[in-house]
Amino acid sequence: MVLQKRLEYGFNGYQAPAMPRASRSTRRRAKFRRAEDNQKCAFDLLATVAGKLLQERENPTMSSDTSLEKDQCGFVKECQDANKPSKSEISDEGSCDNSGFSRLSSQTNKKNCGLKEFTHLAIDGDVGIASIVTSSSCLERFIAEKMVDSNSHFKVENVTSKVNLDFSDYPKDSDFKLDGDTSKGKDELHKFEKVPIGSGIDMCNFEDPLDVNPPALISLGGNAKLSGYNDRIPCSLLSKSRDNVPVVSRDDDENSSGCTHPINTETKSFRPKTCIGKRMASNFQKVAEKTKNYALSNNDGDWKRTYLSKRNCNKHQSSQMNIPFKKRKLFNYRSVANSNGLIRRGGIYYSPENCMNQDGCDSPPGMHKDPGMSSLEACQHQTLRSIGSHVNLRIKSFRVPELFIEVPETATIGSLKRTVMDAVTAVLGGELHIGVFLQGKQVKDDSKTLLQTGISHHNELDALGFTLEPNSSQSLPIVCASHSPRPKADITEPVISPAVIHQRIQGNSDMLPEHQVTSLGRHFESDHDSAPSPVNVSVDKNMKDSKELVTVPEMDEELAMVPVHQKPKRSEIVQRRIRRPFSVDEVEALVQAVEKLGTGRWRDVKLCAFDNANHRTYVDLKDKWKTLVHTARISPQQRRGEPVPQELLDRVLVAHAYWSQQQTKSQHKHHPETETVFSF
DNA sequence: ATTAGGG
DNA sequence: CCCTAAT
Numbered sequence: 015m016v017l018q019k020r021l022e023y024g025f026n027g028y029q030a031p032a033m034p035r036a037s038r039s040t041r042r043r044a045k046f047r048r049a050e051d052n053q054k055c056a057f058d059l060l061a062t063v064a065g066k067l068l069q070e071r072e073n074p075t076m077s078s079d080t081s082l083e084k085d086q087c088g089f090v091k092e093c094q095d096a097n098k099p100s101k102s103e104i105s106d107e108g109s110c111d112n113s114g115f116s117r118l119s120s121q122t123n124k125k126n127c128g129l130k131e132f133t134h135l136a137i138d139g140d141v142g143i144a145s146i147v148t149s150s151s152c153l154e155r156f157i158a159e160k161m162v163d164s165n166s167h168f169k170v171e172n173v174t175s176k177v178n179l180d181f182s183d184y185p186k187d188s189d190f191k192l193d194g195d196t197s198k199g200k201d202e203l204h205k206f207e208k209v210p211i212g213s214g215i216d217m218c219n220f221e222d223p224l225d226v227n228p229p230a231l232i233s234l235g236g237n238a239k240l241s242g243y244n245d246r247i248p249c250s251l252l253s254k255s256r257d258n259v260p261v262v263s264r265d266d267d268e269n270s271s272g273c274t275h276p277i278n279t280e281t282k283s284f285r286p287k288t289c290i291g292k293r294m295a296s297n298f299q300k301v302a303e304k305t306k307n308y309a310l311s312n313n314d315g316d317w318k319r320t321y322l323s324k325r326n327c328n329k330h331q332s333s334q335m336n337i338p339f340k341k342r343k344l345f346n347y348r349s350v351a352n353s354n355g356l357i358r359r360g361g362i363y364y365s366p367e368n369c370m371n372q373d374g375c376d377s378p379p380g381m382h383k384d385p386g387m388s389s390l391e392a393c394q395h396q397t398l399r400s401i402g403s404h405v406n407l408r409i410k411s412f413r414v415p416e417l418f419i420e421v422p423e424t425a426t427i428g429s430l431k432r433t434v435m436d437a438v439t440a441v442l443g444g445e446l447h448i449g450v451f452l453q454g455k456q457v458k459d460d461s462k463t464l465l466q467t468g469i470s471h472h473n474e475l476d477a478l479g480f481t482l483e484p485n486s487s488q489s490l491p492i493v494c495a496s497h498s499p500r501p502k503a504d505i506t507e508p509v510i511s512p513a514v515i516h517q518r519i520q521g522n523s524d525m526l527p528e529h530q531v532t533s534l535g536r537h538f539e540s541d542h543d544s545a546p547s548p549v550n551v552s553v554d555k556n557m558k559d560s561k562e563l564v565t566v567p568e569m570d571e572e573l574a575m576v577p578v579h580q581k582p583k584r585s586e587i588v589q590r591r592i593r594r595p596f597s598v599d600e601v602e603a604l605v606q607a608v609e610k611l612g613t614g615r616w617r618d619v620k621l622c623a624f625d626n627a628n629h630r631t632y633v634d635l636k637d638k639w640k641t642l643v644h645t646a647r648i649s650p651q652q653r654r655g656e657p658v659p660q661e662l663l664d665r666v667l668v669a670h671a672y673w674s675q676q677q678t679k680s681q682h683k684h685h686p687e688t689e690t691v692f693s694f
Numbered sequence: 695a696t697t698a699g700g701g
Numbered sequence: 702c703c704c705t706a707a708t
Contacts, residue, residue: 591702617696632696637702640699697708 405464409480449481594629596638601658604635604642605665612673613639642666 419437421430450457457467469478596604607623616632624630645653646663 588703593702614697616698634702636697636699695708698706699704700706701702701704 405469407478447482451479451481591629595655598656598658598662600624600627600630601638601642601662604638605662605669608639608673609665609669612676613670614673614677639666639670643670646670 417437419430419434421433425433452468459467603623604619607619611618611622616636619635620630620632624635642658642663643666645658646666650657650660
């Protein structure tokens with residue numbers, strides 16, 4: 015009984031980012047590429063959003079402080095005497111950022127706060143863009159509530175936890191990695207150092223870490239200013255040079271060390287803190303300690319070196335997740351990004367650089383807040399603002415398909431890892447689409463304009479949501495993978511596994527990121543390259559101890575929690591093969607073979623056209639032909655999935671008609687009469 | 695093992 | 702794709 019018992023693991027969402035990397039490495043399948051693109055798209059969007067989120071946090075703080083004075087930049091100065099933790103505390107913490115910042119000025123405490131915030135963001139980023147988004151500011155309600163076990167869960171918690179985190183926790187978290195911020199960070203640091211003690215960096219409320227605006231690490235290219243990390247992301251996305259020439263954010267620069275790496279890297283380390291709160295504090299602490307060293311160096315003023323060191327240190331980690339951020343493009347959301355960025359003022363967007371120039375070093379981070387916009391406003395609404403006829407959207411988070419895995423308690427960790435890997439691959443390996451929800455309803459008509467759909471700048475788009483959804487054509491849902499002794503098992507052992515993910519979340523650096531990455535990439539490759547689907551391969555009849563893994567795409571919680579089918583009456587678990595839609599090329603080959611051989615000779619068709627396609631059985635071919643005939647008979651509007659060229663469908667009908675006729679004739683068998691010659 | 699057809 | 706009956 016015990017043995018039979020299965021464990022279910024729910025993953026609210028994998029960070030999409032990870033997947034892209036794998037696919038990238040693989041690059042063999044167009045499919046993957048598409049998925050990657052889609053994901054990038056989504057990520058870009060997320061990244062864009064991230065900036066806003068930051069701003070959002072910032073705003074809240076500012077708004078909350080009535081007493082605060084805003085300087086030109088909009089930077090809020092708080093009473094330095096703030097009740098917050100004494101700087102000593104911070105310094106004691108020894109977190110990297112803390113130490114560095116604290117030294118900058120006596121006021122550093124506040125700065126630290128900012129960093130902390132930053133850290134949070136970073137953490138999220140590490141996990142994935144999506145996570146970042148999630149963590150930032152208020153999580154999507156739905157997501158927040160839903161997340162339980164999954165990474166997402168952590169994200170959500172993070173947000174919450176942020177609020178609750180003790181001041182002490184922050185320092186640790188912060189340590190890490192500014193490196194991700196890349197070189198820019200150093201610049202910023204310098205600036206900070208320059209900042210007068212009294213400069214008003216105090217913004218942070220220790221009590222409410224969330225509100226704090228992280229300063230600078232983030233600085234985008236010259237932004238170094240205090241504008242802090244908030245700007246950072248936006249900048250990268252939006253930043254323009256003085257000439258108004260779009261400036262690629264540092265992300266792009268420096269080998270993408272910018273946002274992408276930084277976030278990633280940092281994320282790992284920090285993330286834990288954010289998410290977990292005290293409980294995880296210990297975990298983070300470790301990270302922090304490691305980081306600490308770096309921080310110290312920062313204090314020395316040798317930010318760069320520190321940065322580099324850290325970078326190296328974290329390199330492994332960061333490498334895991336950087337994919338999505340890379341190649342980030344401004345895309346059409348530039349305006350959005352701008353709005354997100356601190357840069358915008360009074361409805362006018364300033365490029366980071368401009369901001370810097372204008373504000374100078376003294377501008378504290380987060381100061382760039384838009385005067386015209388109330389902090390609350392920014393925070394509260396997804397729709398930040400409309401500029402002109404445009405709608406500015408802020409996507410706080412994406413809903414990611416949940417993944418549920420069921421494995422026997424007796425399953426080995428290694429098998430669990432493989433199972434999860436397969437499940438993840440099944441879900442994310444395919445194309446991802448973005449779903450749009452308005453008022454809780456999915457908007458499916460892509461042809462409608464936002465206005466027609468009810469999305470306009472007049473609205474508060476709180477009800478507007480986005481989801482990441484698997485390609486409809488491939489129902490991932492029940493991908494059951496049983497892993498038995500697979501040949502490649504050994505090799506792929508270190509795949510991205512829940513454990514790994516977990517570690518990531520916690521910021522645990524024990525695991526060698528590189529290893530993970532490598533494994534992941536390899537894994538994907540093998541999975542996708544090998545003709546037989548991983549799942550299929552793994553289906554061994556003698557794998558009693560093997561686990562069954564089921565991935566369920568997004569489903570309602572209620573449903574999701576229901577144990578996925580328990581089937582095996584027999585000792586063997588028969589798993590449904592994964593769905594593998596026929597490509598146009600395959601259809602072409604099939605049609606050609608059938609034209610030549612006729613229907614009813616599926617074995618020959620198989621040998622003729624699919625001899626090397628192990629995953630296509632003659633039954634499959636027969637079924638496909640059946641569906642092809644059906645498809646050819648229905649209207650194009652009714653067809654689903656990858657469109658089959660009409661030309662092929664026409665041939666299908668002709669061939670089908672011909673061979674049906676032949677069959678009929680043969681039955682009559684008496685005299686074949688002169689059949690019409692059917693030439694292909 | 696194949697084929698045919700319903701699910 | 703699966704399942705099954707019939708070859």
